[in-house]
Amino acid sequence: MTKLRRDEPVMLSVLDKICKTLSVNYGDIVGYNADKGTGGKNVEQ
Numbered sequence: 107m108t109k110l111r112r113d114e115p116v117m118l119s120v121l122d123k124i125c126k127t128l129s130v131n132y133g134d135i136v137g138y139n140a141d142k143g144t145g146g147k148n149v150e151q
Contacts (some may be wrong), residue, residue, distance in 0.1 A: 107124070109116045121132055128135070 121136065124135060125132060
């Protein structure tokens with residue numbers, strides 16, 4: 107939960123355990139914000 111609060115990457119297996127424990131879906135505990143610098147597009151350099 108600390109990583110979620112700090113906006114750090116979290117493995118899906120951890121999110122799965124949290125969702126099962128709280129009886130919720132991924133969308134109930136996480137959200138998606140597009141990267142402002144790339145407009146949400148994956149840019150390779």
